[in-house]
Amino acid sequence: MMNIEEKIGKAISKVLSECYGEIILPSTISLQPTRKDFEGNYTFVTFPYTKVARKKPEEIGEEIGKLLLKKESLIEKYNVVKGFLNLSISQRYWIDLLLQINKDKKFGNLEKNNAKVMVEYSSPNTNKPLHLGHLRNNFLGYSVAKIMEAGGYEVMKTNLVNDRGIHICKSMLAYQKFGNREIPSATKKGDKLVGEYYVKFNKEFKVEIAKLITILKEKYPEKEEKEIIKLAEQQSNMLNEAKAMLKKWEEGDEEIVGLWEKLNNWVYEGFEQTYKSMGVSFDKIYKESNTYLLGKDIIEEGLQKGVFFKKQDNSVWIDLSADGLDEKLVLRADGTSVYITQDIGTAELKFGDFPMQKSVYVVGNEQDYHFKVLKLIMKHLGRPYAKGIYHLSYGMVDLPSGKMKSREGTVVDADDLITEMTETASQRTAELGKIDGFTTEEAKKLYHQLAMGALKYYLLKVDPKKRMLFNPADSIDFQGNTGVYIQYNYAKICAIIRKAIKDGIDYTNVTLSGLTTIEKTEEELIFLLSQYPSKVKEAGDTYSPALIANYAYELSKLYSKFYAELPIFSEQQKEKLFLRVLLSATTASTIEKAMGLLGIEVPQRM
RNA sequence: GGUUCUGUAGCUCAACUGGAUAGAGCAACUGCCUUCUAAGCAGUAGGUUCCAGGUUCGAGUCCUGGCAGAAUCACCA
Numbered sequence A: 001m002m003n004i005e006e007k008i009g010k011a012i013s014k015v016l017s018e019c020y021g022e023i024i025l026p027s028t029i030s031l032q033p034t035r036k037d038f039e040g041n042y043t044f045v046t047f048p049y050t051k052v053a054r055k056k057p058e059e060i061g062e063e064i065g066k067l068l069l070k071k072e073s074l075i076e077k078y079n080v081v082k083g084f085l086n087l088s089i090s091q092r093y094w095i096d097l098l099l100q101i102n103k104d105k106k107f108g109n110l111e112k113n114n115a116k117v118m119v120e121y122s123s124p125n126t127n128k129p130l131h132l133g134h135l136r137n138n139f140l141g142y143s144v145a146k147i148m149e150a151g152g153y154e155v156m157k158t159n160l161v162n163d164r165g166i167h168i169c170k171s172m173l174a175y176q177k178f179g180n181r182e183i184p185s186a187t188k189k190g191d192k193l194v195g196e197y198y199v200k201f202n203k204e205f206k207v208e209i210a211k212l213i214t215i216l217k218e219k220y221p222e223k224e225e226k227e228i229i230k231l232a233e234q235q236s237n238m239l240n241e242a243k244a245m246l247k248k249w250e251e252g253d254e255e256i257v258g259l260w261e262k263l264n265n266w267v268y269e270g271f272e273q274t275y276k277s278m279g280v281s282f283d284k285i286y287k288e289s290n291t292y293l294l295g296k297d298i299i300e301e302g303l304q305k306g307v308f309f310k311k312q313d314n315s316v317w318i319d320l321s322a323d324g325l326d327e328k329l330v331l332r333a334d335g336t337s338v339y340i341t342q343d344i345g346t347a348e349l350k351f352g353d354f355p356m357q358k359s360v361y362v363v364g365n366e367q368d369y370h371f372k373v374l375k376l377i378m379k380h381l382g383r384p385y386a387k388g389i390y391h392l393s394y395g396m397v398d399l400p401s402g403k404m405k406s407r408e409g410t411v412v413d414a415d416d417l418i419t420e421m422t423e424t425a426s427q428r429t430a431e432l433g434k435i436d437g438f439t440t441e442e443a444k445k446l447y448h449q450l451a452m453g454a455l456k457y458y459l460l461k462v463d464p465k466k467r468m469l470f471n472p473a474d475s476i477d478f479q480g481n482t483g484v485y486i487q488y489n490y491a492k493i494c495a496i497i498r499k500a501i502k503d504g505i506d507y508t509n510v511t512l513s514g515l516t517t518i519e520k521t522e523e524e525l526i527f528l529l530s531q532y533p534s535k536v537k538e539a540g541d542t543y544s545p546a547l548i549a550n551y552a553y554e555l556s557k558l559y560s561k562f563y564a565e566l567p568i569f570s571e572q573q574k575e576k577l578f579l580r581v582l583l584s585a586t587t588a589s590t591i592e593k594a595m596g597l598l599g600i601e602v603p604q605r606m
Numbered sequence B: 001g002g003u004u005c006u007g008u009a010g011c012u013c014a015a016c017u018g019g020a021u022a023g024a025g026c027a028a029c030u031g032c033c034u035u036c037u038a039a040g041c042a043g044u045a046g047g048u049u050c051c052a053g054g055u056u057c058g059a060g061u062c063c064u065g066g067c068a069g070a071a072u073c074a075c076c077a
Helices: A004-020 A047-053 A057-071 A091-103 A132-150 A166-178 A190-219 A225-235 A237-251 A254-278 A296-305 A339-353 A365-380 A414-431 A440-460 A483-502 A520-530 A532-542 A545-565 A574-597
Strands: A031-033 A042-045 A075-081 A084-089 A116-120 A154-161 A284-287 A308-310 A316-319 A327-331 A358-364 A389-394
Touching: A004 A031, A004 A042, A004 A047, A004 A057, A047 A057, A057 A075, A057 A084, A084 A091, A091 A520, A091 A574, A116 A132, A132 A154, A132 A254, A132 A358, A132 A389, A132 A414, A132 A440, A132 A532, A132 A545, A132 A574, A166 A190, A166 A237, A166 A254, A190 A225, A190 A237, A190 A254, A237 A254, A254 A414, A254 A440, A284 A339, A296 A308, A296 A316, A296 A327, A296 A339, A327 A339, A327 A365, A339 A358, A339 A365, A358 A365, A365 A389, A414 A440, A440 A483, A440 A545, A483 A545, A483 A574, A520 A545, A520 A574, A532 A545, A532 A574, A545 A574
Parallel strands: A116 A154, A116 A358, A154 A284, A358 A389
Antiparallel strands: A031 A042, A042 A084, A075 A084, A308 A316, A316 A327
């Protein structure tokens, strides 16, 4: 099926070339949907051609419009307002288009493009539970993966777990000191338990540091605050013990590794539950404990290639001043890795596992610099996948009180938030008296769907790179521009379909051959439905679930208008009735697909 | 201080990549449940798109210079 926009574009380009003797490529022609307040479906802007044509924009519009009317049978009418040529497509075209869309089972799934993309997201630390910021990350990552899949890519979702390092040792140490053999329970998941010990460490550490600072200040009244703090940290038993623990872990000390495995497994079990309730999943999990030594061989390679250079102290650097950045350390003087060393190695590992054209990293915007550097380094090393590295950078979710700090325990916990939302969904549903005929199981499922719908939509409808404010005091809305609104429209359509089936209306095999005119709202709805594939493409090209979210809302809103405006089952003309049921069904399946790309389930009833 | 990102209605966000009179939701106000689900529909009100220049037929969008906020510029990850 040839895209109508392409078709019109070609026709316009031909007509333009004929009239004004200059070759104008179809690709340069911009065709836009006509604004609501004007008659027509597509608008062609004639301003840019005044120079070539040596005519007024209105005249060009008239001239082109007249010729198009003659040459392109799909175009039925036109009108010109200033430099805008508005074209009306025949209503029969829209009816045929709807029939086509409905038959196309893969509508919205773009053709396979034989390219692979890896999406890394979530990437939690095993010393603290998942919080609101992770929710944004996980929903974004999962959704982008889905969108790329629909865009024709072969997708691999990965999760790089940060399961080692000094921060992990901190919770291990606190557990060792104060744990009393506590184990996870029904009321306290493993990740929560370990997270508590991380907070405990920091609390104790703070007390110790405060004491040390007082003593040191007396001892060295001449020293500056900064120096005192540094000294205090050097003398801190807590910190030194944690460091010693890390060293033992790296040496493979049995007891420490055992403790590490025990705590981490608790955390994984906890995460597993949270991921499940979030509805996200991964195809492959990488652990930093396996990757943290990678990358050194590539540093060696880079040295030989002259991409990197050694300083006198033997530390290895890359000079990125030609790229507008500065020098960056890639290996310490003692030969140990830094963060970027591992990421270089991991990038290579990933490409070996899954030779992808694109590699998406869903990571917060505080790491913009890091990923810029990573991409440049891979480029200088001549890696084929360097070009495809894309940092999907998203803004932090702030609280009214400011930034969330796990260290101090001032975070909105993911599990708590989900529970709370489910609670709200249950209350709202009860208030509206909408649980008639639901079993307890079904009701429970619905509450979860609604809660997650509201939450995911809330986090995904905003442009990823914008930071957002979350106020726990006013809960996430269930009315207006929300996930629940979209789910509600879907459920309403499901009721229509159920009724149609019950009444024996077979709308799936109709030709609607007697129908020549449709209502304005119906036309608009078909038009919007036809836009779905290009939205999928655009969302994939820009890695933006927000586009899909906004589309799903617009579609629901327009359907809602249609639903209120036009009768379905009381319609006397049979073919109109069929058309409306068909339109409803197509809208429902498109809503379901779009929401699926966001990772949001839609209920049959609510 | 350098770099990057952000700034649109009281609040939360859009705006088809430079197009027509900048659109939605929340909050406020007015109607609409005896008709397919009112978690809804229709409407009213709300704007110097941070400021100042520039580019052109045309700027929220592009360029320059400011202002405000955030992140980053760690041999932390």
